[in-house]
Amino acid sequence: MSPDFIIAAIITVVGLSTPILLAGLGELVVEKSGVLNLGVEGMMLVGAISGFAVTVYTFNPWFGVLGAAAGGALASLIFAVLVLQLNSNQVATGLALTIFGTGISSLMGLSFTGRIVMPFTSVFPDVLAKHDYLRLIFGYSPLVYFALIMVPLTTWFLKSTRAGLILRAVGENDLSAHSIGYSVIKVRYAAIAFGGAMAGIGGCYFSMVITPMWAEKMTAGRGWIALALVVFAGWRTGRLFAGAYFFGILMALELYAKASGFSFLPSQFWAAMPYAMTVIALSFISSRGTAGANAPACLGKPFLPST
Amino acid sequence: MTMISRRTLFKGAGAATLATLASPAFAEDKVKVGFIFLGPIGDYGWTWAHNKGREALVSELGDKIETIYVENVAEDASAIPVLRDLAQQGCKLIFTTSFGYMDQTLEVAAEFPDVKFEHCTGYKRADNVATYNSRFHEGRAVLGTIAGKMSKTGVLGYLGSFKIPEVVLGVNSFALSAQKQNPAAIVKVLMIDSWFDPPKEAAATETLINLGCDLVTTHTDSPAPLQILEQKGLFGFGQGADMSAFAPNAHLTAIEDIWGPYYIDRAKAILEGTWTSTDTWDGMVDGEVVISPYSAAVTADAAAAADIVKAGYMDGSFNIFTGPIYDQDGVERVKAGEVMGLGDLAVMDWFVKGVESAA
Known part of the structure; x- marks a missing residue:
């Protein structure tokens, strides 16, 4: 295996991992605040079309990314109003958000089918971005670096800031947080909007970076993998990062194995791997007796203060 | 409506x-x-x-x-x-x-x-x-001819969906046609178990390119593979429709599926009460399989060779599934001079020599 071959394979893995890492980080924060939003797939699609549309109109991918974040956040706020204000069931509402996001993105995308934009690739000079070896470091879209920076930032926010502590408190025991004067609803609104924005940016990675076009349902189920990833990671950012790349490597391995003529395992096996690994990870965590130590105690429960 | x-x-x-x-x-x-x-x-x-x-x-x-x-x-x-x-x-x-x-x-x-x-x-x-x-495979024969002429490495990628007869025929037609232009040509097949999954199609295209393919044809439904080829400066073909808008440089030509005339015929048969259960398999000569205009990147000799195949299908003088045809293991499956009939083609489940596949 030549270095070229390995570098190209790594670049493929990065492309597969980045969108689920972005969406997974957002969902992790949402779940840490005690809300389960199953609408990741829908928010990714809304982000994908929003980012693409803004890029078409402004010719500026940076605005496109902002548009994707705004689109994802707006979609998530519909969910937020329903579950926070009206105390609707989070699982059902999240699923509805996926269905809604799929539909509204198709509708928004009607006039954008068949158009393309410039791919949002590396902003480094070609000397670095297209260099035989240095492209391994400099050859990616800015969104890849953004995702990587967001990993320690999110960790730092959750672990070391006052706001992060409040967010976790809200997720662990909403009534206590409420009784000492924190606004559970406001914190959760902020967390949900952040999750939506991150899912939106993850979605626009498809429509602006990998394949700079819009196609209906183009995320093809990656939102569900991002959801599995959060559980796989046991609600820890570091493990989420590792998990995203682990899933990315699994997806790439499937392709490389098949394209190289190996057929020792059926492809359905590979396709099921991210989910199977999540189940295995969950069982493993449970067997160590630390189950639930990381799952926020209020996850998925409506906030119903008595006063 | x-x-x-x-x-x-x-x-x-x-x-x-x-x-x-x-x-x-x-x-x-x-x-x-x-x-x-x-x-x-x-x-x-x-x-x-x-x-x-x-x-x-x-x-x-x-x-x-x-x-x-x-x-x-x-x-x-x-x-x-x-x-x-x-x-x-x-x-x-x-x-x-x-x-x-x-x-x-x-x-x-x-x-x-x-x-x-x-x-x-x-x-x-x-x-x-x-x-x-x-008879999409007629179109694939034209694509394979162009691919065989234009590939520098002689290693061609074929991004497929599932191993069903339609796709197997496409692979074989493409491979046999490429080998007529370049006897050493090999076709790497990668089935992604989906007809429509743009991110996976994109990653699969990158994989095929990394494994040495300098031209990739697709038997899945999105233009994602063409966009990857465009970014890498390589060539490919549209599937189902002219996809040149998605990849102006990479798109050499496309197989366009034209279903309108058949749908009109069958609806008329319902209106007139003449409908019967039939098995229709139309091809280029019926206007159901159409090759898009060649792009400027198609070399003159590739275009000429492709035109010969096209003309052969239009007047019925050419059939890519004419023996001798060998399978992947080198066993002769169709004897010299024999032509595979549509019945044989409809259930074809083996790849020809020079195809590299996982199963």
Whole structure:
């Protein structure tokens, strides 16, 4: 295996991992605040079309990314109003958000089918971005670096800031947080909007970076993998990062194995791997007796203060 | 024309429910024709082409018929209620436009003996179930000829969906044609187990390129592979429709599926009461498989060689499945001078020599 071959394979893995890492980080924060939003797939699609549309109109991918974040956040706020204000069931509402996001993105995308934009690739000079070896470091879209920076930032926010502590408190025991004067609803609104924005940016990675076009349902189920990833990671950012790349490597391995003529395992096996690994990870965590130590105690429960 | 579509806000919800919701207020005298589609009509590939055929039907016979279509119907048991619903809405003719609807079509057809069904690319028929297909492999022979002439490495990529006869034929036709131009050409096949998954199609294309392919043809439905080829400065072909808008430089030509004339014929047969269960397999000469204009990047000798193949199919003098043909293990499967018939082709499940595949 030549270095070229390995570098190209790594670049493929990065492309597969980045969108689920972005969406997974957002969902992790949402779940840490005690809300389960199953609408990741829908928010990714809304982000994908929003980012693409803004890029078409402004010719500026940076605005496109902002548009994707705004689109994802707006979609998530519909969910937020329903579950926070009206105390609707989070699982059902999240699923509805996926269905809604799929539909509204198709509708928004009607006039954008068949158009393309410039791919949002590396902003480094070609000397670095297209260099035989240095492209391994400099050859990616800015969104890849953004995702990587967001990993320690999110960790730092959750672990070391006052706001992060409040967010976790809200997720662990909403009534206590409420009784000492924190606004559970406001914190959760902020967390949900952040999750939506991150899912939106993850979605626009498809429509602006990998394949700079819009196609209906183009995320093809990656939102569900991002959801599995959060559980796989046991609600820890570091493990989420590792998990995203682990899933990315699994997806790439499937392709490389098949394209190289190996057929020792059926492809359905590979396709099921991210989910199977999540189940295995969950069982493993449970067997160590630390189950639930990381799952926020209020996850998925409506906030119903008595006063 | 009535469109039942999941493109609306409800997309993804149970298609059957929606089909029921949108049923009232049809003009009673018009004959209803139903379609179920695998992907979104905006896929710019397979489903897009079938929808173009449906539109051609409407513009030709719109005063006598109306069409109902349902998009994004999965190739599993969920197709059954969708089909039942179309039949209950009064469709007299229903087109099921993907291979994976085969058994579901037969099951529902048995429940509605008065409704005629047409299953695309399958091989099971009944009194009220006809099958139809295009000889896409004729188009693949043209693509393979261009690929064989233009590939520098002689290693060609073939991004496929599933190992079904239609795809196997495509691979073999492509490989045999490329080998006529470059006897050393090999074709690496990668099946991604999906017809429409742009991120996976993109990653699979990158994989094939990394494994040495300098030209990749696609048998999945999105333009994603072409966009990867465009970014890498390599070449490929459109599938189902002219996809040059997505990859102006990489797109050499495309196989366009033209379903309109067949849909019009069959709807007319319903109107005139002459419909019978048939097995239709039209090709280039019938105008059902059309090669898009070559791009400027197609070299003169590649274009000339491709034109010979095209002309051969138009006048019936050429068939790529003419022996001797060897399988992957080098065993002679078709003797010199023998030509494989359509019956043999319809069930072909082995790859020819020079194809590298996982199974």
